[in-house]
Amino acid sequence: xxxxxFLLAVEFVALSVPLTWLWIxxxxxxxxxxxxxxxxxxLPSVRPSHLPDRFVNYVPFLLLMVITPGxxxxxxxxxxxxxxxxxxxxxxxxxxxxxxxxxxxxxxxRPFRSIFPAFILLDAFPIALWAILAADFxxxxxxxxxxxxxxxxxxRA
Numbered sequence: 001x002x003x004x005x006f007l008l009a010v011e012f013v014a015l016s017v018p019l020t021w022l023w024i025x026x027x028x029x030x031x032x033x034x035x036x037x038x039x040x041x042x043l044p045s046v047r048p049s050h051l052p053d054r055f056v057n058y059v060p061f062l063l064l065m066v067i068t069p070g071x072x073x074x075x076x077x078x079x080x081x082x083x084x085x086x087x088x089x090x091x092x093x094x095x096x097x098x099x100x101x102x103x104x105x106x107x108x109x110r111p112f113r114s115i116f117p118a119f120i121l122l123d124a125f126p127i128a129l130w131a132i133l134a135a136d137f138x139x140x141x142x143x144x145x146x147x148x149x150x151x152x153x154x155x156r157a
Contacts, residue, residue, distance in 0.1 A: 003069040008067060008069070011067045012063065012067055015063055015066060015067065016059070016060075016063055019059050019062065019063060020059060023056055023058075023059050027056075027058075028053065028056070031055055032048060032051045032055070035051065035055070035091065035095075036048065036051070039092055039095060042092065043092070043095060043096055043099060045099055046095055046099060050095050050098040050099055050102070051095060051098075052094075052098075052119070052122075054119060054122055054123060055091055057087060057122065057123060057125070057126045058084060058087055058126070060126055060127065061080075061083055061084075061087060061126035061127075061129065061130055062080065064126075064127075064130040064134070065079060065080045065083065065130060065133070065134075068130070068134045068137050069137060070136060070137050070140070071133070071134060071136075071137065075133065079133040083126070083129050083130070083133065086125075086129060087125065087126055087129070090121075090122055090125050091122075094118055094122050097115075097118050098115075101114060101115060
């Protein structure tokens, strides 16, 4: 790992503030409009009420892809582009599920069994995707943590 943890934290904050501001000021309204235009031919019954504010998960994924040390340029660029496409597909799947909940009231009557797990998957997907793309970095991070961990004392019977 070439960067110190403190430097990574500074980069994270320095990039997350403007990216989050951009999303709040522009993306939060622009993305659902674009999304509806693209998805309506696939899901004709989609309405704006089906779209949650949780579609912000492009921001943490992009941020992690930018600051992850040791990731090659090709993996970083192609991984980010492919990741954005996959994140978009999770948004389509979530929207399809939201439409299904409208059609089947028994799903809406049990939100902790229906919509709550969908929200968890939607939120976790970008982090899991980044973990796959940054596997080398995470492996190195974990091996460094194992080396620094104190050895367990041996027990005598």
